[in-house]
Amino acid sequence: MLRSCKVPDRRCEMRLAGAGVGLLVVTSMLVAAKPVEAVDAVDAAPAAGYALSWADEFDGTAPDTAEWNFRTDLKGSQQLADNVKVGSGLMTIYLCPKNRAGENCQNTVASGNTYTGGGLISKRRLRYGYYETRAKMNVGSGWHSSFWAAQSGGASPQTEIDGFEVDSNLPAKIRHNVFAWGQGYTPTSNVYDLTFDTSAAFHTYGFEWLEDSVRFYVDGTLVEEGDVSAAYPADSYVHNYLNVWLTSIAYKPIENPVDESALPGKVQFDYFRYYQRDAYADNDTPGGSYTETGTGWGATGVRAFAGLTGRYSCDSGTAARWTIAPPATGTYDVYFYRAGGAGGQVDAPVTVWDGGTALIRSEVDLTQPSGWVLLGNHALTGGTSYIVRIDRDGAGCIRADSVKLVRSN
Structure with a gap:
């Protein structure tokens, strides 16, 4: 059952953090995600027994650098701290034309004649629990946005969990992955259809990482797509401690060229929350x-x-x-x-x-x-x-x- 806030405050669901949605085991069964109405009011908190352990509601006027690092690598686009802003209860990643950056891409930068994107990487490294964010993707092709967990600078063997990957040329499609890097195992949902356009409104995305499994959720509904498997036991794979990444980059420009008419663009995150039961x-x-x-x-x-x-x-x-x-x-x-x-x-x-x-x-x-x-x-x-x-x-x-x-x- 999905819990809804009845007052015009996006954060009222914090009072419902212990309220549950049923958790099921991920299988390879193909089941379409259920449509959710009034998504901005939906609380997709985890099952009963979990407690909120750490969250950033993005209520400030700048990213909390005590908790987050900026993504600043060059991969497809040049990721810049200047492209990440916090205000009005949202974390916004601005997606900019070549050699432009900052809020609404107003600043000229030396980016090597590349587009500029960005994101945040948590300083905390986490392991088992329920991870959740609510996000809205950009309009216009050419960008790869993701909510994922992997150790920053880590070496294989290690774990990576992709809560969502969305390529902006396919705004109504999504993918979830578990990468057992250096261990020969990559369960994935593959790219599958949603019942909504990820760029049209905010939707909630979560994953539950347990000692023996990983489970993915969209708007509080368990995802059962493709080859995502519940079986990911700690006695067979390395379960290290992971940083959380909220990012958007220009990527694979030949396959997915940037629509420059849609720039400046933006990807927005409403919050990040991490819950623990054990x-x-x-x-x-x-x-x-x-x-x-x-x-x-x-x-x-x-x-x-x-x-x-x-x-x-x-x-x-x-x-x-x-x-x-x-x-x-x-x-x-x-x-x-x-x-x-x-x-x-x-x-x-x-x-x-x-x-x-x-x-x-x-x-x-x-x-x-x-x-x-x-x-x-x-x-x-x-x-x-x-x-x-x-x-x-x-x-x-x-x-x-x-x-x-x-x-x-």
Whole structure:
């Protein structure tokens, strides 16, 4: 069910962030997207259980450079910071003729006799959750607009998720992709028909990234097109932390020449929102949520969760700690990822701490096969930082990788 705001404030849906639309498994079935009326009033928030973790409503008078970098590469067009403006509750990317830039393309620039586009790239790197934006594409051919997530400057193997790709010569068509770069896997919706023109009005686009799947939504309706697959498990592919990109560039000019009569053009984004239901922390998490004490720590050769890196120590008195906060108050199953194998401590103590209070304590046999181990279940307070700690207090080595909080109610 789609939730609608009944007051003339685009952001009233923030009060409905926990309200749900049914989430289904993506298959290869061909199902056309459902038409949505009064799109500007539609709230396409994720299923119940998710909580808003980070958002930019673009309410200021300039891009928030504490949260975003500008896209400034040369690919088809020269991307420029000057082409990205924030005002009136929108982020606008101006699409300009050659050697022109800025709001309404009023400024002369040295762009190498190329068109100029632009976009924003989040400074935050995110992983599992529900990602959503509302956007309106440009009029006139020659531009490639996209809402996607990939690590800026990252190297393969890695993940890229394309929430939408729209080529402006085909404004009523769209594509969604998952790229397992360096891993030989690219599920895609292929280019398929929508029931609307993406340049005529704002529409909502989202994707849900889970530990085992990716699911795509248009105006709150699950997309079931082409070869997009629900199967994208962390035990088979690298799930790294991704930057969010909101961009528009001139691309493939031979196939899709720029309609210069439609310039200056613009692509607009109403907001970006990121929701979480569960929480993850590992030694690769950006932001320093993982720490080690003691000596002898090094990178383990055992495959870590999501194909990232794991750590180990065989020295006495060592410990590893993860700081993790649930996205909302509720009851959570607390899991520890066991990177198992020969030489591990058979009874390594793993404890969940709330300040100086031990909430859960369990012994994990690190000689057993790798996988998630349930430590216990506990009521936790949203936004509160908890510590999960593993100690080496016996024979063998401890391995430190990932922990997670899975919402159970």
